[in-house]
Structure formats: C-alpha cells, structure tokens
Amino acid sequence: MMKDNENLENLENQEEGMENENANSNDNVDIEENIEDLKEEAQVSEEKKKEEDELKMFKKYKDENKKLTNELETLKDRLLRVSAEYENYRKRTTKEKEGIYTDACIDVLKEIVPNLDNLERALEANGNIEDMKKGVEMTLKGFRTALEKLGVExxxxxxxxxxxxxxxxxxxxxxxxxxxxxxxxxxxxxxxxxxxxxxxxxxxxx
The missing domain is CATH 2.30.22.10 (Head domain of nucleotide exchange factor GrpE)
Structure with a gap:
C-alpha cells in the first residue's frame, strides 16, 4: 500500500515537472515571438523612417530644382533684354555714324563744288591764255580757302x-x-x- 502511494506521488511529481517544462517552453516561445515581433516592428519603423527621409530629400531637391529653373528663366529673360538693347544700340550708333559721315561729306562737297564751277567757266571762256590762267588761279584760291574752312593745312x-x-x-x-x-x-x-x-x-x- 505504501509502495502504491509512493508510485502515485512520483507520477504526480513527473506530471508536475512536465507541466513546468511545458510552461517554460511556452514562455520561451512567447519570448522568441516577442523578439521577432520587435524585430519586425523595428524593421518596419526603420523602413518607414527611410521612406520619410527619402521623401524629404526628394522634396528638397524638387524645391531646389524649381528655384534653379526660375533663376535660369530670369537669366534667359535678362539675356534676351540685354541682347535686344545691344542690337538697338548697335543699329542706332551705326545710323548715327552714317549720318555723321554723310554730313561731313556734304560739308566737304559744299566747299568743293563752287571750285568745280570755276573750272567749268574757265574752260568755257573764249579768252586768251592769260584769262584761262586767271581762272585757274581763282579756282586754286577757292580750293585753298575751302581747305582752310575744313581745317586742312x-x-x-x-x-x-x-x-x-x-x-x-x-x-x-x-x-x-x-x-x-x-x-x-x-x-x-x-x-x-x-x-x-x-x-x-x-x-x-x-
């Protein structure tokens, strides 16, 4: 009878030990699962942070690109204006130079043309050599006077x-x-x- 009681007690102890082992095993499984969950959460959080950083960087580059594009358009517009102003200035100065040259030529011709008239009159005269000589001298004097007026010496x-x-x-x-x-x-x-x-x-x- 005592032996049966001992066997029963041993059996109960074995069952209790097995239950404890199962409990410990379950605890280990729960810990491992928790660790895996934490790892997954950390990975998800890291990926999310990476995506947020990439999004911020993309937005930053996009803003910088927009700023540079606006600056480029401003420079292009300024260049076009400067080019147009220079072209207008070039045309205006060219026209002014042509006008100055034309005016200068006219001033010279105004002084020379009368001497041409004197030469023609000398050739048309029916006088003697002395008269022709006087006509040429008068023309020469007219040329010298014209040169003096033009500042030529x-x-x-x-x-x-x-x-x-x-x-x-x-x-x-x-x-x-x-x-x-x-x-x-x-x-x-x-x-x-x-x-x-x-x-x-x-x-x-x-």
Whole structure:
C-alpha cells in the first residue's frame, strides 16, 4: 500500500515537472515571438523612417530644382533684354555714324563744288591764255580757302625731315644744306589737326 502511494506521488511529481517544462517552453516561445515581433516592428519603423527621409530629400531637391529653373528663366529673360538693347544700340550708333559721315561729306562737297564751277567757266571762256590762267588761279584760291574752312593745312618742311609727316624718296649730299633738312618737295602734304591726310614726298639732305 505504501509502495502504491509512493508510485502515485512520483507520477504526480513527473506530471508536475512536465507541466513546468511545458510552461517554460511556452514562455520561451512567447519570448522568441516577442523578439521577432520587435524585430519586425523595428524593421518596419526603420523602413518607414527611410521612406520619410527619402521623401524629404526628394522634396528638397524638387524645391531646389524649381528655384534653379526660375533663376535660369530670369537669366534667359535678362539675356534676351540685354541682347535686344545691344542690337538697338548697335543699329542706332551705326545710323548715327552714317549720318555723321554723310554730313561731313556734304560739308566737304559744299566747299568743293563752287571750285568745280570755276573750272567749268574757265574752260568755257573764249579768252586768251592769260584769262584761262586767271581762272585757274581763282579756282586754286577757292580750293585753298575751302581747305582752310575744313581745317586742312599744308605740312611744313622748314624744320627739317620728320618721318611722321614726310616721306623721303631721295637723299642728296649738299654742303650748303643742314643734315636731315628737306632739300626739295616733290609733292605737298596735308594734315587736319594731328591727322595726316597725305605725307609730303621729299628729298632729304644727308
């Protein structure tokens, strides 16, 4: 009888141990499941944060791109305006230059045309050589007067040879002349202010 009681007690203890083992096993399973759930939640949270960061970055790039596009359009518009203004300025200055040139030509022609009339009258005259000579002298005087009005003056040679105003085509040895002096003028030169119209063609003494 005592032995049966001991066996019964042992059996109960075994069942209780098995129940404890099952309970511990279930607890372990629950912990593992909780860990897996936490891992999944962490992964989902990380992916969500990554998506949010990517969305923020995309929005930032989109805003920057829009800003740069607006700046580019502004620069394009400014460039077109500057180009148009420059083209208008170029046309205006070209027209003004043409007008100035035309006015200058007219001023010159106004002074020259009367001398042309004098030459024609001299040729049409039925007088003698002396009359023709007087007509030519009058025309020459008219030309000189016209040149003076236009600010044109003859280049002097009395101060010696100056390559800025004279063109030497011959040289001569002459004891009676100073070195580098102009011995002879083959063709007169003219200037207007500091601008040389034509150099004097001269012979220079060595």
């Amino acid at each position: 003859e280049i002097e040679t009395k101060d010696g040879f100056d390559p800025n105003f004279h063109q030497a085509v011959m040289h001569v040895q002459d004891e009676n002349l100073d070195e580098n002096s102009v011995a002879e003028v083959f063709m007169k030169g003219y200037k207007r202010g500091d601008k040389v119209i034509r150099h004097s063609v001269v012979k220079v003494a060595n």
